Amino acid sequence: MPIADKSLLRFATTGSVDDGKSTLIGRLLYETKSIYDDQYAAIEKTSKRKGFKEVDLAYLLDGLAAEREQGITIDVAYRYFETPKRKFIITDTPGHVQYTRNMVTGASKADCAIILIDARNGVLTQSKRHGFIISLLQIPHLIVAVNKMDLVNYAEDVFFRIVREYENYSQKLDIHDIVFIPVSALKGDNVVEKSKKMSWYDGTTLLHCLENIHVAADRNLVDFRFPVQDVIRPHLDFRGFAGKIVSGTITPQEEVIILPSGKATTIKSITTYDGELTEAFASQSVVLTLSDEIDVSRGDMIVRKKNLPQIENNLEAIICWMDEQAMTINTPYIMKHTTKYTRASITKIVYKIDVDTLHRQPADTFLLNEIGRVEIRTSAPIFFDSYKINHATGSFILIDPLTNNTVAAGMIRDAVRHIEDYEVDKTFDGGKSKKSSNVIRRGLNIELEDREKQNGHKAFVLWFTGLSGSGKSTIAMELERRLLGRGCRIALLDGDNFRHGLCSDLGFSSTDRKENIRRAGEVAKIFFEHGSMVLCTFISPFAKDRYFVRSLFPQGRFAEIYMSCNLDECRKRDPNGLYKKAQSGLIKDFTGLSSPYETPATPELVIDTESCSVGECVDMIEKFIISKSIVPNKDISL
Amino acid sequence: MSSFSLSYLKQLESESIHILREVVAEFKNPVMLYSVGKDSSVMVRLAQKAFYPGKFPFPLMHIDTGYKFPEMYEFRDAFCAKIGAKLIVEKNEEWIAKGCHPLKTGVDKCCSLLKTGALLDALRKHGFDAALGGARREEEKSRAKERVFSLRDAFGQWDPKNQRPELWDIYNTRINEGETVRVFPLSNWTEQDIWEYIKLEQIPIVPIYFARKREVIISNGILIPVLSGAVDAHKKVKSVLCRFRSLGCMPCTGAIASVATTLDEIIGEVRSAKKSERENRVIDLTSDSSMEQKKKEGYF
Numbered sequence: 001m002p003i004a005d006k007s008l009l010r011f012a013t014t015g016s017v018d019d020g021k022s023t024l025i026g027r028l029l030y031e032t033k034s035i036y037d038d039q040y041a042a043i044e045k046t047s048k049r050k051g052f053k054e055v056d057l058a059y060l061l062d063g064l065a066a067e068r069e070q071g072i073t074i075d076v077a078y079r080y081f082e083t084p085k086r087k088f089i090i091t092d093t094p095g096h097v098q099y100t101r102n103m104v105t106g107a108s109k110a111d112c113a114i115i116l117i118d119a120r121n122g123v124l125t126q127s128k129r130h131g132f133i134i135s136l137l138q139i140p141h142l143i144v145a146v147n148k149m150d151l152v153n154y155a156e157d158v159f160f161r162i163v164r165e166y167e168n169y170s171q172k173l174d175i176h177d178i179v180f181i182p183v184s185a186l187k188g189d190n191v192v193e194k195s196k197k198m199s200w201y202d203g204t205t206l207l208h209c210l211e212n213i214h215v216a217a218d219r220n221l222v223d224f225r226f227p228v229q230d231v232i233r234p235h236l237d238f239r240g241f242a243g244k245i246v247s248g249t250i251t252p253q254e255e256v257i258i259l260p261s262g263k264a265t266t267i268k269s270i271t272t273y274d275g276e277l278t279e280a281f282a283s284q285s286v287v288l289t290l291s292d293e294i295d296v297s298r299g300d301m302i303v304r305k306k307n308l309p310q311i312e313n314n315l316e317a318i319i320c321w322m323d324e325q326a327m328t329i330n331t332p333y334i335m336k337h338t339t340k341y342t343r344a345s346i347t348k349i350v351y352k353i354d355v356d357t358l359h360r361q362p363a364d365t366f367l368l369n370e371i372g373r374v375e376i377r378t379s380a381p382i383f384f385d386s387y388k389i390n391h392a393t394g395s396f397i398l399i400d401p402l403t404n405n406t407v408a409a410g411m412i413r414d415a416v417r418h419i420e421d422y423e424v425d426k427t428f429d430g431g432k433s434k435k436s437s438n439v440i441r442r443g444l445n446i447e448l449e450d451r452e453k454q455n456g457h458k459a460f461v462l463w464f465t466g467l468s469g470s471g472k473s474t475i476a477m478e479l480e481r482r483l484l485g486r487g488c489r490i491a492l493l494d495g496d497n498f499r500h501g502l503c504s505d506l507g508f509s510s511t512d513r514k515e516n517i518r519r520a521g522e523v524a525k526i527f528f529e530h531g532s533m534v535l536c537t538f539i540s541p542f543a544k545d546r547y548f549v550r551s552l553f554p555q556g557r558f559a560e561i562y563m564s565c566n567l568d569e570c571r572k573r574d575p576n577g578l579y580k581k582a583q584s585g586l587i588k589d590f591t592g593l594s595s596p597y598e599t600p601a602t603p604e605l606v607i608d609t610e611s612c613s614v615g616e617c618v619d620m621i622e623k624f625i626i627s628k629s630i631v632p633n634k635d636i637s638l
Numbered sequence: 639m640s641s642f643s644l645s646y647l648k649q650l651e652s653e654s655i656h657i658l659r660e661v662v663a664e665f666k667n668p669v670m671l672y673s674v675g676k677d678s679s680v681m682v683r684l685a686q687k688a689f690y691p692g693k694f695p696f697p698l699m700h701i702d703t704g705y706k707f708p709e710m711y712e713f714r715d716a717f718c719a720k721i722g723a724k725l726i727v728e729k730n731e732e733w734i735a736k737g738c739h740p741l742k743t744g745v746d747k748c749c750s751l752l753k754t755g756a757l758l759d760a761l762r763k764h765g766f767d768a769a770l771g772g773a774r775r776e777e778e779k780s781r782a783k784e785r786v787f788s789l790r791d792a793f794g795q796w797d798p799k800n801q802r803p804e805l806w807d808i809y810n811t812r813i814n815e816g817e818t819v820r821v822f823p824l825s826n827w828t829e830q831d832i833w834e835y836i837k838l839e840q841i842p843i844v845p846i847y848f849a850r851k852r853e854v855i856i857s858n859g860i861l862i863p864v865l866s867g868a869v870d871a872h873k874k875v876k877s878v879l880c881r882f883r884s885l886g887c888m889p890c891t892g893a894i895a896s897v898a899t900t901l902d903e904i905i906g907e908v909r910s911a912k913k914s915e916r917e918n919r920v921i922d923l924t925s926d927s928s929m930e931q932k933k934k935e936g937y938f
Contacts, residue, residue, distance in 0.1 A: 008646035036914040075801060077782045078775040080828045087646045089826055105803045216643055229659040232692040242688070244656045244807075249642060273687040281642040285655040285688070298663050322803050336808050339663070397808050404812040409805045601641070 006082070009210060010089045012107035012139070015116030016126040020147045024116060024185035025079060025092055026057020028207065031192040034081035054186070076106040085211045100355075100369040101322045103133050104409050108395075111215045112141040114206075119152045119182070123165045129355045131166075135173035136318060136371065136411065138388060140218040140555060142170075142178045143209060149198065150184040156200040171629075172358060176556020181206050217602050219282050222544075222551050223385060224248030224256075225309065225393050226302040227338035232287055240271055240287035241296055243339070246392030248304070249281040250288075255305040258296050259383045264305060265292040299340035301383045301393075309385050309393055313378040314416035316350070318387075321366035323400065323407035328365065333407065335378060337396035343379035344398060350374060366408075375416050387411035389551060451531030455489050457631040459528045461553055462621070464537045465546060465600060466563030467592045468578055469570035471609035471617070472537035475563070478618045480535055486631055491527040493520055495538040496576075508589040514545050521549035528553060533630070541597040556628070559604035561621065567592050569610050647835055654681075654823040655688040656807060657786060658770070661821050662688075662695045664811040665768040668821075671757075672698035672718075672725070674710045675885040677772030677824055679841050680832055682721060684823060696770075697724040699760060703752040704734050705887035707865075713844045728760035740889045746932075749890075754937045758794040761818060768811075768819045776828045777915060780930035786825050792816035794936030829915045830908050837901040847904065849881040849896040860892035884915055 015021040029035050035057075043059040050056075079090040093106035107113055113134045117127050127144075134142055144166055152158045159182040170178055181190055182201055189195035192207045204212075230242040250256075252267050270277040271287040280286050288302060296302075303309060321327050327346065335344035352363035352372035366372060387394030398408040452458050462479075464472040473494060480492050499506070503519055506512040517540050524534045540546050550558050570592065571579045582590035589595040605624050607617045625631055644652065661668050670685065672678045682698070689695050698718060718725040730738075733751045740748040761769060775782045785804045790796060802810055813819060824832075836843060853864040855873040861880050865888065880893035881904075898904045929937075 006646050007643070008649050037912045038914055075783050075798065078826070079782065080776045080826075082830075101803055105805060108805045109807070216641065219642075221642055229656070230663045230689075232689060234692045238691060240691075242659050244652065271691065273690040283644055283649060283652055285652040285659070287690070334812070336810065338808075339660075391806065395806050395808065397803075397805055397810060399810055399812055404810070404814055406802045406805070406810045409803065 006085065006087050007215070008087050008089065009112060009213060009215060010091065010110050011112040011114060011210065012091045012093055012103070012110040013114045013116070014093045014103055014107070014130045015147075016118070016124055019116035019118045020058075020185045021092065021116050022058030023056065024114075024145065024147060024183070024191065024206075025090060027185045027188055027191045028090075029079065029081050030057055031188065032081050032083055032207070076102055083207065083211060088210065100133065100320055100371065103130065104137065104320050104322070107134065107137055107139055108409070110137075110139050111218065112143065112210070112213055113139045114143045114145055116145050116147050117162055117166070119146050119148045119158055119162065122162055123169065125356050127166070128169050131170055131173055131175065132353075132355050132358065135170075135175045136320075138174065138391065138411075138555075140177060140215070141213050142175050143206065144178060144180045145185075145206060146180065146182045147185050149182045149189060149195075150187050154182075154184075154189070154195070154197040156198075159198075159201070174554070176554075179203070179209055181209065214602055220247040220390050220551065221249055221282055222247070222548055223307055223309070223390060223393075224250050224302075224304045225338075225385070225390065226250070226288065227340070227393075228296060228298055228300045228302065229339050231297060238289070239293075240289045241302065242285075242287045243302075244285045245280055245282050246338070247282045247390050248307075249279060250304075251279045256290075256302050257305050257308065258294055259301045259303060259309075259311065260381060261295065261300070263292075263294045265290045265294055267291075299338075301338065301340075303383070309383045309390075310415055311381045311383050312415035313381045314347075315376045315378070315382070315384070315412050316373065316414050316416050317376055317396075317410045317412045318371065318373050319346075319366070319398070319408045319410045320371050321368060321408050323405055324368055325400070325403075325407070326365045326367050327408070332379075332401070334399040334401050335376075335382075335396050335410075336399065337382050337384065338393060340382060342382060344376050344396075346374045347377050348375040373413070376410070384412050386414055388413075388554070448529060448531060455531050457486075457488050457533065458629070459531045459533065459557065460625070460628075460630045461524050461528055461534045461536065461549075461558045462625075463524075463540070463546065463549060463558065463560050464535070464563055465540045465560060465603075466609075467565060467567060467570045467597055468539055468590075469573040469575055470563035470565035471573075471607075471614070472539075472563050474575075475607070475609070475614060475617045475621070476535045476537045478614055479621055482618055482622060483533060483625075483631070488631060489532045491524075491532045491534045493524060493527075493534065493536045493538075495520070495536075495540075498538075508587075508595070510542065510595075513540075513542065514548075517542075517545040517549060521552050524549070525552050528557070533625075539591050539597070541591045541595065543598045543600065546600065559624070559628075560600050561605045561607060562600045562603040563609050564606050565609045647831060647838065650827055650831060651684065651687070651835070653807075653826065654684045657809070657821065657823040658685050658688040660809050660811065661768050661770060661823075665819070667764070667766050668696045668768040668770065669699045669726070669761075669764065669766040670696050670770040671772070672700050672714070673772065673885070674700065674706065674714045674844060675772070676832055676836060676843050676847060677774065677827075679717075679843050680827075680835055681770065681772045681824060682717075682723070683839055683841050686721065694721060694723040697726050699726040699728060699764075699766075699769075701753055701757045701760060702727050702729045703748075703756075703887050704729060705739075705752075705889060707844075707846055707882075707885065707888055707891075709846050710844055710885060713842075717842060726760075726764070728756055728763075730756035730759065740887070745890060749932065749937070750935060754794075754932060754935050758936050761794065766818065767813065768821055770821045770823060772824050773822050774824050774827050774829075774832075775822075778929045780933055784822060784825065786822055787811060788820040788822065789813065790818050790820060790936065794818065796820075796933045796936075798930070798934070830905065833901065833905045833908055837905065844885065846882045846885070848900075849879055849898050849903075851877050851879050852893060854878050854880065854893060861894065862892055863888065 013021050044055050046059045047056045077092045081088050091106035093103045115130045146159050146162050163180045183190045190205045225247045226243050226245055228241045228243050232240040232242050254267050257264050268289040268291045270280045330345050332343045332345050335342050349363050350373040351360035385393045394412045396410045397406050400407045480490050483490050503516045506516050524536050527534045581587050582593050591597050730752050738751050785801055787809045853875050854861040881896040883894050898907045
């Protein structure tokens, strides 16, 4: 693979003191030939001096003299290795002392986390805490490596007991992709090479898993957010705004708004050292120039006119306290959020979370390493999204103005909604999308969790996409019957029916299609919030529109199901005679013929409706739903 | 729809540019430490990119010991003139005049006086509050523990047990009177990334990175160039095809046997290297934690 095409994966490792974390990383580095001879010789020497028979790869990682002396890890360490497929950055976070502070530091930027569990000890409180922090930080992928399998005779039941126990716990967390792998870091089983001693395990090795985790879908490419870092003004004729696109995409000529001024303009150019770009996207560092002379400075944010962040100065957030000095209510700390500094006071502690039991407790302060939910008032409004949908605009740090220490990490949930706030009319003109800016969005009266408990299954959205005639409705209807038999609460949103009712004012231009899908997504969301399984059958030809719908739901609660079927076959089926009409010119903008269909790049499921029967297709989807623990796996043949 | 994804080199580039811009936006008087080596060359290019089409936004400062390779001085002056950056050269004149030399004074002491001492003096003299350095976490085990923004006390010292948490891409740049910050925009780059990037971007580097025949003596497996003046007169001089993998002071920087005369050959060599990058740096070899010790004293 050409080096330039390799992708990058950042993963964090964590585990309790003797779970063998350093040994595991050492093993990964050793077997991918990332340890140099002179480094190996040095740890060989150390191992010998300490009286070990085998070379302990753990010594490779302890970078500080104090760590080597005491045999413990003090602070986060970074390691690098690569395989022909990927480059990896490991952040190795200590699991015991100051674990919150260290884990949050090490894992805040991770795509994936590995928790190590010692097979002999089973699931300890520590392993649960680590899972909780991973869930708080919304790290999209979690691998639980059950280590030291060699010391339990590679026993299958030991492994599955731990899997069950951990799954019981992780169901309470907001983690959607968990993989369990039985390994022996010391002996090398299932780390890089598949173990011969655990033939009962039919999953992949740890390295294989790391190489194949799909991270592209974890990014937010919908909401364009550009916090301005610097103003570049080399001469009178050039005034550009340097920054990193933290989410979304942008092209020249697009209409944008500058926050906080609310002034509207368009993008004139996207300038870089390597030339001007016709499009730029999340994670690129660029310079934007604007069509109009507008006052813009560091701390401002450039966003799309029709897609604004929230603009508020009363926030609700989860914070991790990281300072020796306890937090105090109403102290004016300094908040750094994107590129903007403001004064911020914690006005109220909603609750503190006991990380061992996940219980919520009242509290009047946070001590070092404590976590909880608070309300914060900032001296100026900040422009944010909830952390869940946008890590970059939903995160902040608090700094103590006296010591200048970083005292807290924060993740914004939402704006605080108190009745008195609504009486003041917000004068900000946010363009069309704020047409009804005085309408209050209410929180859910009944928590989703409670509804799910009543229903006996999770709320979930299955989005069927594909050409007209690819079998979306037929299969969804059969699936609906089947799920009804399982006692599920279901809503089927049919694209054709939508066109007759809710969307009868829309045509088939790309703008109208976008609006059609937006409405469908919002309706699906209402059903979802009421605990239903929602089956949506929409051609939805554009990836961007489908991505938007996806962004409405929590990760792991939305699946795109691509109905794969050849155009000729669809045309042959032509259930509603539409292809015929389109060919004779009666229908314009017909997907597949005169309007494009963008095949999903990474759907959760591809169903080949050409070669499978309806029954087989439904079986596959049903199996998928069960594998995701959406519905309990019980046979319902009565 | 295009894939909207960046290759890993472009991701590293973008991350580094973000860091450089934060430094310029938030510090009053930043400086980029320029050591003439390949990492410095890459760091300079990243700064050119970060502020394009603006001017190079900070001076470059070279802490010179007087013991660098002649090719390095030549390259430095030509390179800085070409990119239009202001170059500051600082030396510990007092100790150089007193004849401080690794072979006479001892490696650790010489480094402490001519590099760490000179650096701390220079930072104070110019009132720099942030110093950008090209150190990478992959290079050495104590550097693997570094933050991107590394706080130093009034004496330039690093306290590895008490580092500030560093979260997401939000850097706390606030410092108290007298404190300074070292910033490492190349933290996540590896030696191989540096070479791949030099090739991709066609970045100029000092010619002694490439192999040619050089007069050396071989001492403890390290090839010491005769030119360095650090040669034991009793040992036999040999002509060996070799190159320098990392650059430092002549008496303390060995060459490695190599046939790599092009960037592609260097990349191939780095990829299959059996030894770490700083294998030829005498400074790292004096004890198990010599780098950590130097960093605690104020070294990079």
